[in-house]
Amino acid sequence: MTKPKVFVTRIIPDKGLDMVREFCDVDLWTEELPPSREELLRRVQGVDGILSLLTDYIDGEVMDTAGEQLKVISNHAVGFDNIDIHAATARKIPVGNTPDVLTDATADFAFTLMMSAGRRILEADRYVREGKWKTWSPMLLLGTEMRGSTLGLVGFGRIGKAMARRAVGFDMRVIYYDPGESKPDPDIKASRVDFESILEESDFISLHTPLTPDTRHLIDSEALSKMKPTAVLVNTSRGPVVDLDALYDALKEKRIFAAGLDVTEPEPLPTDHPLLTLDNVVVMPHIASASKVARDKMSWMAAKNLISGLKGDHLPNCVNPQVYK
Ligand code: GLV
Numbered sequence: 001m002t003k004p005k006v007f008v009t010r011i012i013p014d015k016g017l018d019m020v021r022e023f024c025d026v027d028l029w030t031e032e033l034p035p036s037r038e039e040l041l042r043r044v045q046g047v048d049g050i051l052s053l054l055t056d057y058i059d060g061e062v063m064d065t066a067g068e069q070l071k072v073i074s075n076h077a078v079g080f081d082n083i084d085i086h087a088a089t090a091r092k093i094p095v096g097n098t099p100d101v102l103t104d105a106t107a108d109f110a111f112t113l114m115m116s117a118g119r120r121i122l123e124a125d126r127y128v129r130e131g132k133w134k135t136w137s138p139m140l141l142l143g144t145e146m147r148g149s150t151l152g153l154v155g156f157g158r159i160g161k162a163m164a165r166r167a168v169g170f171d172m173r174v175i176y177y178d179p180g181e182s183k184p185d186p187d188i189k190a191s192r193v194d195f196e197s198i199l200e201e202s203d204f205i206s207l208h209t210p211l212t213p214d215t216r217h218l219i220d221s222e223a224l225s226k227m228k229p230t231a232v233l234v235n236t237s238r239g240p241v242v243d244l245d246a247l248y249d250a251l252k253e254k255r256i257f258a259a260g261l262d263v264t265e266p267e268p269l270p271t272d273h274p275l276l277t278l279d280n281v282v283v284m285p286h287i288a289s290a291s292k293v294a295r296d297k298m299s300w301m302a303a304k305n306l307i308s309g310l311k312g313d314h315l316p317n318c319v320n321p322q323v324y325k
Pocket of ligand 1: 078
């Protein structure tokens with residue numbers, strides 16, 4: 001029996017890749033960097049499925065170039081702003097993503113960033129390495145305390161809720177803003193508020209919203225101007241949710257205390273970006289979900305979605321279930 005043809009746009013953990021290899025005829029992109037647009041368009045021709053990463057922009061042109069036999073697009077990420085869902089739905093192509101399995105890894109990392117930025121961990125490490133540490137000092141590298149502080153969550157989906165659960169252990173008050181229909185969870189002590197209140201009342205603000213036209217530059221100069229001068233902003237969602245020029249100004253002028261960014265606009269952030277001259281920001285290379293366990297499970301789930309789509313079954317995690325109507 002001939003196996004379905006798929007293009008896998010990068011090496012993913014064996015847990016998922018082995019499954020894909022067993023079921024499919026795989027064209028695997030083995031380079032460190034993503035395929036160029038040209039290469040992507042060339043490699044998708046005639047495939048039945050695409051296993052993509054968040055660095056691959058999959059729009060109607062890619063789908064049409066693949067051809068009418070294209071049955072499924074499986075994104076190896078929970079976010080799917082790199083895929084034109086409207087175009088996929090119009091062509092009745094189900095799109096899969098990898099929710100749940102990375103919730104804890106991502107929330108752990110957002111907490112790490114809150115504490116790293118709030119307690120100036122990287123700045124302090126540089127201080128030691130640069131030979132500046134002369135003695136114990138009462139005023140050295142003072143930061144922000146968690147206990148009794150207010151955590152403001154923007155987005156109260158799976159990861160937002162996991163943040164709220166962690167915050168309980170730190171004796172924080174939790175408030176959240178969610179424009180969607182996210183249901184309150186009776187087991188989580190958190191109050192729903194409006195966006196203004198998040199900005200004005202939070203000591204830590206952590207972003208857990210998808211990137212949509214509404215959330216692009218949600219954190220702009222106006223939003224930053226409403227935050228406390230002691231506030232710590234953390235972004236593990238998508239880079240464009242924060243206007244980095246506005247953030248640079250706010251951090252430089254000490255209008256907020258610090259920021260922890262796992263995502264930036266653009267990615268990678270150029271090494272000569274002005275933000276990287278500041279001590280009160282921690283910048284990470286988009287690794288919030290990068291625990292070994294989470295990445296193994298993401299690859300497994302991406303493989304499951306891909307193979308289900310190829311078999312004509314419903315995807316276990318489908319972001320456009322309208323295709324089944
Ligand atoms: C990572 O950013 C993801 O969306 O999975």
